[in-house]
Amino acid sequence: MSVVRSIAVVGHDAPLWLAASVLRRALAPLDVGVTAVELPPRASPGDFHATHPALEALHAKLGLEEDVLLGATGGCFSYGRNLVGFGAGGEAHMLAWADYGVPIDGHPFFGHWLRARRGGLSAALQDFCVAAVAAKNGRMLLPDDELRAFGRADYGYHLPALAYAALLRRVASAVGVSTIRANTVALTAGGDALNVDGQSLGVDLYVDTSGAISTGETTPAGAARRVLTARAPALATLPPYAEVRADDFGWTVLYPSRDATRVLRCTMSNSSDDAVIAAATHGAGLTQADIVLQDLAPAVSKTMWRGRAVSLGRAAARLDPLHIDELYLVQLGLVRLLALLPVSDDWTIERREFDRAMRSHIDRIVDFQAATYAGATRRGAFWADASASAEVEHKLATFAARGEIAPMEDETFSPAEWQALLLALGIEPSSYSPLYDRTDPRHLGGELRRMLGFIAEKVRAQPTHDAYLASLSPERAA
Amino acid sequence: MNQRSDGNSSIVILGGGTAGWMTAAGLRRLLPSEYAITLVESDEIGTVGVGEATLPHIKKFNDMLGLDEADFMRRTGATFKLGIQFVGWDHPGEAYIHPFGAFGEPWGGVEFQHHWQRAKSLGRTTAPLDHFSYAVTAANAGVFTHPDEDPGSIRSTYSYAYHFDAGRYAALLREWAIDRGVVRIEGKVASVARDPLTGDVDALELQRGERVTGGIFVDCSGFRSLLLGGEMQSSWEDWTHWLPCDAAWAVPTARAATMPPYTRASARPGGWVWRIPLQHRTGNGHVFSTQFIDPADARETLLAALEEEPLDEPRVLRFSPGRRTDAWRGNVIGVGLASGFLEPLESTSIFLIQAAVIDLANLLPRDGRPDPRLAAEFNRLSGMQYDRVRDFLVLHYTANRRVGEPLWDYLRTMPLPATLEDKLELFRSRGTLPDYAFGLFARDSWLSVLEGQGIQPTAHDPLADAAPVDALAERLDDFRERIAGSVAAMPSHAEFLADFCAEAAQ
Numbered sequence: 010m011s012v013v014r015s016i017a018v019v020g021h022d023a024p025l026w027l028a029a030s031v032l033r034r035a036l037a038p039l040d041v042g043v044t045a046v047e048l049p050p051r052a053s054p055g056d057f058h059a060t061h062p063a064l065e066a067l068h069a070k071l072g073l074e075e076d077v078l079l080g081a082t083g084g085c086f087s088y089g090r091n092l093v094g095f096g097a098g099g100e101a102h103m104l105a106w107a108d109y110g111v112p113i114d115g116h117p118f119f120g121h122w123l124r125a126r127r128g129g130l131s132a133a134l135q136d137f138c139v140a141a142v143a144a145k146n147g148r149m150l151l152p153d154d155e156l157r158a159f160g161r162a163d164y165g166y167h168l169p170a171l172a173y174a175a176l177l178r179r180v181a182s183a184v185g186v187s188t189i190r191a192n193t194v195a196l197t198a199g200g201d202a203l204n205v206d207g208q209s210l211g212v213d214l215y216v217d218t219s220g221a222i223s224t225g226e227t228t229p230a231g232a233a234r235r236v237l238t239a240r241a242p243a244l245a246t247l248p249p250y251a252e253v254r255a256d257d258f259g260w261t262v263l264y265p266s267r268d269a270t271r272v273l274r275c276t277m278s279n280s281s282d283d284a285v286i287a288a289a290t291h292g293a294g295l296t297q298a299d300i301v302l303q304d305l306a307p308a309v310s311k312t313m314w315r316g317r318a319v320s321l322g323r324a325a326a327r328l329d330p331l332h333i334d335e336l337y338l339v340q341l342g343l344v345r346l347l348a349l350l351p352v353s354d355d356w357t358i359e360r361r362e363f364d365r366a367m368r369s370h371i372d373r374i375v376d377f378q379a380a381t382y383a384g385a386t387r388r389g390a391f392w393a394d395a396s397a398s399a400e401v402e403h404k405l406a407t408f409a410a411r412g413e414i415a416p417m418e419d420e421t422f423s424p425a426e427w428q429a430l431l432l433a434l435g436i437e438p439s440s441y442s443p444l445y446d447r448t449d450p451r452h453l454g455g456e457l458r459r460m461l462g463f464i465a466e467k468v469r470a471q472p473t474h475d476a477y478l479a480s481l482s483p484e485r486a487a
Numbered sequence: 488m489n490q491r492s493d494g495n496s497s498i499v500i501l502g503g504g505t506a507g508w509m510t511a512a513g514l515r516r517l518l519p520s521e522y523a524i525t526l527v528e529s530d531e532i533g534t535v536g537v538g539e540a541t542l543p544h545i546k547k548f549n550d551m552l553g554l555d556e557a558d559f560m561r562r563t564g565a566t567f568k569l570g571i572q573f574v575g576w577d578h579p580g581e582a583y584i585h586p587f588g589a590f591g592e593p594w595g596g597v598e599f600q601h602h603w604q605r606a607k608s609l610g611r612t613t614a615p616l617d618h619f620s621y622a623v624t625a626a627n628a629g630v631f632t633h634p635d636e637d638p639g640s641i642r643s644t645y646s647y648a649y650h651f652d653a654g655r656y657a658a659l660l661r662e663w664a665i666d667r668g669v670v671r672i673e674g675k676v677a678s679v680a681r682d683p684l685t686g687d688v689d690a691l692e693l694q695r696g697e698r699v700t701g702g703i704f705v706d707c708s709g710f711r712s713l714l715l716g717g718e719m720q721s722s723w724e725d726w727t728h729w730l731p732c733d734a735a736w737a738v739p740t741a742r743a744a745t746m747p748p749y750t751r752a753s754a755r756p757g758g759w760v761w762r763i764p765l766q767h768r769t770g771n772g773h774v775f776s777t778q779f780i781d782p783a784d785a786r787e788t789l790l791a792a793l794e795e796e797p798l799d800e801p802r803v804l805r806f807s808p809g810r811r812t813d814a815w816r817g818n819v820i821g822v823g824l825a826s827g828f829l830e831p832l833e834s835t836s837i838f839l840i841q842a843a844v845i846d847l848a849n850l851l852p853r854d855g856r857p858d859p860r861l862a863a864e865f866n867r868l869s870g871m872q873y874d875r876v877r878d879f880l881v882l883h884y885t886a887n888r889r890v891g892e893p894l895w896d897y898l899r900t901m902p903l904p905a906t907l908e909d910k911l912e913l914f915r916s917r918g919t920l921p922d923y924a925f926g927l928f929a930r931d932s933w934l935s936v937l938e939g940q941g942i943q944p945t946a947h948d949p950l951a952d953a954a955p956v957d958a959l960a961e962r963l964d965d966f967r968e969r970i971a972g973s974v975a976a977m978p979s980h981a982e983f984l985a986d987f988c989a990e991a992a993q
Contacts, residue, residue, distance in 0.1 A: 011949040038953035352917045352946035362913055403863065410860040411850065415867065418923050440853040446519040 012351045013213040015042045017203055018186075019194050020218030022052040023170060024322045024339050026177030028218050029186045030071050031343050037185060044187045044212065046194055046205055048221060055238040055299040056170035057264050057271040059087060059251055061337040061421075062106045062163035071180055076481040081176045083267040084168035085478055086249045088144035090262075090332070094255040096435025097386040102133070103141035103250065104429050108160030110137035113456050114448045119428050121453055123412050123441040128450065132461065134432055139464050140164070144250040148471040156467060161423075167251065167264045169271070196222045200316035215317055216346070217324040218339060225315060230375045231307035231329045232382070232394040233278035234259075237285050238303075241270040241295035249474040253331070254292050257389035258284075260331070261292030267478065272297055273330060277391050278304065305329070309375070313367050314360040319346055326371050329378045337421070341370055369419040376401045377422050377430065386435035405436070412438030496521050498851075499701030501676065501691060501714060503528030505539070505653050506823025506840050507707035508660035509548070511669045513844035516552055518851070520668070527691060527699055529675040538739065538763040538770020539653040540568055540750045540834035542927075543587050543646040548841050552663060560988035562659050564766040565651035567748045567980060569626040571833065573939060575754040578888050583939030584749060585833075586622030588645030589931050591966055597951045600918050600934055602959060604947035611960040616938050618967045621645045621974070626749045630977035631984075641969045648834070650750065650763045650770070672699060679718050685856065687818040688714060703818050703851065706825040710806060715821035721811040729881050729904065730808040731776040731894065732758050732830050736786050737802055740769045740795035748980040752832060753792065756892045757785055760792045761831065766984065769795055774830050779894040806830075808877075814869040815862040820847055827873050832883060835876045835927065842872050875926035878907040879936070886911075886940035911942070918944035 016036070018029040025045055033043035068078060079085065089105035096102075110118030122134055135141040140162040143150040150162050182188070191205045202211040203222070217223045247265045254261045259276030274289035282302055290297060309326040313319065321342035322335050345366050349359040375398070382395030384405050397405070400417060407415045408431050414424040422430075472480070498514060500507050503526065511526045518524075549559055559565065570586035577583075591599030603619065606612040617623040622645035625631065635642035665671055674693035682689050690700040706714035715721045727733060743764045751762040755773065757780025763770035773789035780788070786801055810827030814820060821827075822843045829835055846868050850861040885903060889895035903911070910921045914937050920930045978986075 010952055013949075035950070039949060347950065348919070348948070349917075350949045352949060358912050358916045362909070362919070365909075403867070406860040407864045410858045411864075413849065413864070415864050416925055418925065440858075442849045443519055443522065443851055443853065444517050444848055446521075447517070 011036065011039045011041055012353060013041060015044070015212035016214045016216060017044045017046050017210060017212045018216040018218060019046045019048065019203070019221050020322075020324075021048040021050050022174040023058060023177055024218040024335060026174060026181045027067065027336060028216055028321055028339055028343060030177060030181040030184050031067055032216070032347075033181070033184045033186045034070055035347050042187070043185070044189060044210070045181060046203065046210070047188055047190050048194065048219060049192065050171075050174065052170040052174055053238065053299055053301050054169075054171060054269075055240045055271055055301055057266065058166070058168045058170055058173055058334050058336050059264055060165040060168060060334055061340070062165050063340055064165065064336060067340060067343075071184065073176075073180055078166070078168075078176065079478065079481055082168050082172040084166050084173070085247050085266055086149065086474060087165045087167050087264075088140045088150065088162075088250050091145070091250050091252045092255070092430075092433040093252060095253075095381070095385055095387060095433050098435060102429060102433030103135045103138070103145060104426060104433065105135070105138050105140040105144065106161075106163040106165065106426070107138050107140035108162070109134050109141075109425050109429060110460060111160055113453065116442075116444055116448075117424075119412055119425070120441040120445040121448065121457075123438060124445045125453060125457060130457065132457070134429060137457075137460055137464070138429075139467060142464050143468045143471055144248070146468055147246060147248060147473050147475075148468055149249065149474055149477045150468075150471060155463075159463065164249075167266050167271075169266055169268060194221050196318060200318060213317065214319065216319050216321060218322045220320075220324040220327075222318055223310065223320040223324040226311045227308035228311060229307065229396075230309045230326065230371075231378060232396070234275050234305045234307070234329065235278055235280050235285055236303050236305050236330060237272070237274040237276075237289050237300060239272045239274075239289060239297035239300040241272050241293060241297050243267060243269050247474050247478070255385075255387060256288070256292060257387070257391065258288060259391050261289055263293055263295075270295060275330060277394070307375075309368065309371050312364055313342070314356075314363045319363070321346075325367060328371075328375065331378055331381060333374055333378070333421070338371070342367060366419070370421065372398065372400070373417060373420045373422075376404070377427070380405060380427075381430065381434065384431055384434045384436055405431070408438060409436055410439060412441050497523045497525070497701045498703045498705060499691065499699055500524065500526040500705045500707055502707035502709060502823075502825070503657060503661065504707065504709065504823070505657050505660075505837060506709070506825070508657045508664060509837070509840050510705050510707055510822050510844050510847075511664040512552055512660040513548065513841070514848055515664050515667050515669050517845075517848040522851075523670070524664075524668070525670045525672060525699060525701065526664070527672045527674055527676070527693070530673055531675060538650060538765055538768075539656070539837060540571070540650050540763050540831070541648040542834055542838045543648045544838055544841055545648055552660075554659075554663070557988040559659065560649065560651070560766075563649075563651035563655040564768070565649045565988070566746060566764050566766060566984060567631045568648045568650050568750060568834075569622045569631065569645065569748045571750045571752055572626070572747075573752050573754075573883065573936075575889070576752070576759075576883055576887060577939065577941040579754070583935070584617065584623045584626050585932060585935040585939065586620050586626060586645065587647055588620060588622035590616055590934055591619040591963075592644075594962065595950070595954055597948055597954075598920065598930075600920070600938075600944075601948040601951040602954065603963065604918055604944060605951045606959055606963055608947070609956060611956060612963050614963065614967055616934075619963070619970070620935075621970050622647075624970050624974045625977060626747070628974055628977070629745065629747060629980055630974060631748045631980040632977050641973050650765055652765055652767070672697065676713060679714065681718065685817070686719075687856070688718060703820070703857065705847070706819055706821040707823050709824040710828070712811070712821060712825040714819045715811055715814070715816060715825050719816040719819045721813045721816045721821070723807070723809055724812050725807060725809040726877060727808055729877065729901065730830065730884070731778055731897065732774045733807060734777050734782060734785070734803060734805050735772050735774045735830075736782075736789045737770070737772040737804065738789060738793070738800070739798045740771055740793050741798060742767060743769045743795065746979075746981040746984065750834065754887070754889065754895075755788055755792075756780065756889075757788065757894055759832070760789060762792075762794075766989070768798060774832070776894055779897075810870070810873040813862075813866050814843070815857075815865045818857050820865065822847070826869065829873065829876050829880060832880050833876065833928075838927065839872055839876070843869060872926050874906070875928070878904055878910070879928050879932070881907055882911070882936055883940065886937070886942055888941060911937075914944060915942055916945060918947050
């Protein structure tokens with residue numbers, strides 16, 4: 010049986026309810042009680058979650074069906090992020106959670122594409138990604154056997170934060186999470202109990218999803234920024250992807266949803282409010298309401314499990330909002346925590362392994378973000394303010410030399426996603442592996458044509474994003 | 488400034504043996520024909536070539552070359568290998584097999600060893616972990632057949648490798664490579680010409696006067712590491728403090744009366760004795776530490792361990808465990824013993840060669856000088872492979888209970904690499920296995936050796952307790968029965984060999 014018999018999860022909004030629900034669901038068979046200590050909600054109408062494909066697995070464990078999720082939240086699908094203007098040339102590159110092309114002659118597609126480009130191929134890498142092509146054409150990509158054989162094509166969601174939090178709150182209640190509302194929480198000096206609005210709450214394990222009870226040193230994880238979130242009118246047609254537009258002073262993301270378009274603007278830390286708002290309006294091309302401005306100093310906790318308290322999500326790391334959502338960090342922590350439930354009174358080994366695994370995963374996420382800045386061929390003070398780990402420098406160098414992504418442990422982003430990012434930044438590999446030259450160029454050409462043909466045929470047959478959303482919840486159809 | 492008309496399209500391999508000819512064949516297969524490949528070997532210099540055991544990865548290499556399995560086995564006197572039996576590595580007299588394959592199967596998202604541990608602690612099973620491994624059960628029964636490709640079959644839960652005569656394998660690869668355009672030059676290196684500006688190797692000057700130029704030089708010269716260590720001065724990272732064995736006696740004996748489908752590694756006071764069954768003879772050796780046993784006594788230990796008549800005089804090899812800090816320096820890449828050495832305890836030498844050849848092919852320069860960025864990636868990958876194997880080997884040694892034997896007392900109490908220490912603590916306290924994606928060894932391999940070396944977790948993953956106990960017991964019994972039933976229907980290894988790939992009568 011579990012040594013941990015009771016858990017208190019501290020926080021607010023979706024991270025709180027997600028963590029509490031997942032823990033309760035996983036541990037109910039062991040009779041472990043989970044209490045959510047709910048601090049005042051902080052999500053604003055402009056907040057959203059651009060979720061990672063992995064979240065679907067948690068929803069499945071919670072019994073949360075996709076049509077219920079989207080119907081209740083007004084959310085929609087996302088096949089990735091369209092990066093516009095990150096390279097000096099200003100083009101758009103779709104970063105999908107997917108494979109790009111299929112292997113040919115037993116070798117990964119990317120090298121074949123590099124070779125074909127040198128031979129005059131005009132098609133972009135993303136043209137060989139079914140998910141990217143579908144998304145750019147406003148279509149879904151409903152899986153079938155042929156598509157599954159073609160390769161990976163995952164998706165995430167754009168979920169309005171307030172509505173998602175409300176839904177998860179209901180789920181938490183349904184799976185047996187008890188709730189205490191609180192205005193203030195703090196760990197007692199010994200770390201053995203929570204002080205909740207003056208009352209003591211003693212449980213075996215405390216999980217912090219908000220930073221309210223986490224203390225301790227942090228390591229910087231990126232340049233300080235100012236971040237704006239806002240709501241803008243919904244788009245008439247919903248793209249199934251987010252659009253990230255780079256400019257000299259920052260970037261602006263549009264996250265489409267049925268009730269509104271959410272805008273996220275990230276810029277230099279010394280920008281004035283007016284400048285940020287103006288840039289966001291200009292970048293989005295939409296008028297904005299519910300504007301919230303925040304300062305962000307990206308940082309990672311040095312220790313994420315101290316005593317009886319585990320930090321998840323933003324309590325573990327405040328990261329640059331590009332490429333990754335806070336909920337993914339929550340999920341990372343939940344998965345690790347569930348694999349390291351204490352078995353005795355001494356938790357030293359579990360704490361150490363949790364910290365090691367979390368820091369390693371987060372380091373690789375930070376690397377992906379740092380590469381976006383350090384590798385960008387764009388000019389400007391915002392882009393120059395980039396520090397990169399030795400691992401990122403090595404990855405950038407290896408890609409620039411050979412188009413290969415140096416494999417490392419605990420990666421969130423696949424080699425294909427790294428390649429798509431670095432191409433989007435305008436980095437052109439100076440060579441490809443000689444192995445690729447063994448493929449008959451006519452065979453290569455034939456395979457490329459076959460792929461493009463397959464993709465065009467598949468995408469043509471897909472429903473539009475709007476039509477599919479309407480089919481899931483007819484009563485919500487606009 | 489030295490201009491080479493063929494730029495870096497010419498590759499010169501120094502040294503034959505398995506390293507040299509695997510490199511030659513592998514590169515010839517993978518690279519386009521513009522890359523000219525030349526191999527320089529001396530008939531005078533003997534190669535290490537003791538009977539060799541391998542890992543399942545070798546089949547991918549052979550398949551890449553288009554070798555027919557039966558033909559390859561016939562020509563190299565090969566037998567099948569389901570794993571390695573470790574005798575006396577924990578307590579003297581006890582034995583376990585480290586197999587190629589899975590133990591049980593996960594259930595409810597929780598790994599098998601936790602379910603088994605729980606069942607044991609509840610008295611619902613007394614079956615040892617081995618009973619849940621298809622490969623161990625088959626190995627102990629002395630049987631073999633090819634695994635099933637259908638993932639639903641119990642026979643898909645194992646894989647296999649080979650024992651073979653490394654000299655014959657090298658000869659086979661030599662023939663394959665020369666047939667496809669690799670140029671072989673017989674000769675011994677007298678001196679090495681270097682570019683005065685870059686420090687790169689320009690040419691090998693052979694004793695009989697030939698000058699072999701090239702853009703890239705692959706050092707397969709064995710322990711001497713003539714180019715990588717000697718010329719390029721790539722420094723040596725020594726691991727004798729973790730792996731004290733520094734010598735080996737080797738002797739071939741007659742073909743084994745029974746034909747076990749596994750390698751045997753038997754612990755001895757001064758090291759360990761290997762036994763590798765081939766079709767035409769048996770390979771034997773005693774790996775030992777000169778710090779703890781005299782070579783003459785070590786020779787006696789080997790002779791006393793033999794089960795068949797020796798076919799030759801034992802010969803001795805000396806080595807140092809460790810690796811070159813940089814396997815690629817300038818335009819020289821070390822493959823095989825020239826880049827590092829780990830004793831053959833887990834049959835990793837040929838695997839490390841294979842990994843290096845594939846990585847080298849991928850990272851070879853296209854035009855101009857080698858790219859230091861690609862050399863850096865090669866070195867990173869090579870280092871990772873060696874370090875992973877090192878930790879796994881150290882585990883076998885350190886987790887012993889051969890109390891009172893000075894070598895083993897040293898090994899039990901020595902400070903360990905931190906990376907290994909963490910893994911041990913995690914398993915010991917809760918049965919959690921190491922979790923990494925790149926390099927050897929698989930999680931089931933760690934489980935096998937940790938368990939076999941007597942490391943008993945004091946607890947299991949609490950999430951295993953969610954499963955109903957009766958269903959658990961039934962599930963375990965059913966799995967064992969499926970294995971036992973299927974293994975009982977398999978032919979003996981000797982029979983299968985005779986049918987599949989017996990050597991033609993000489």
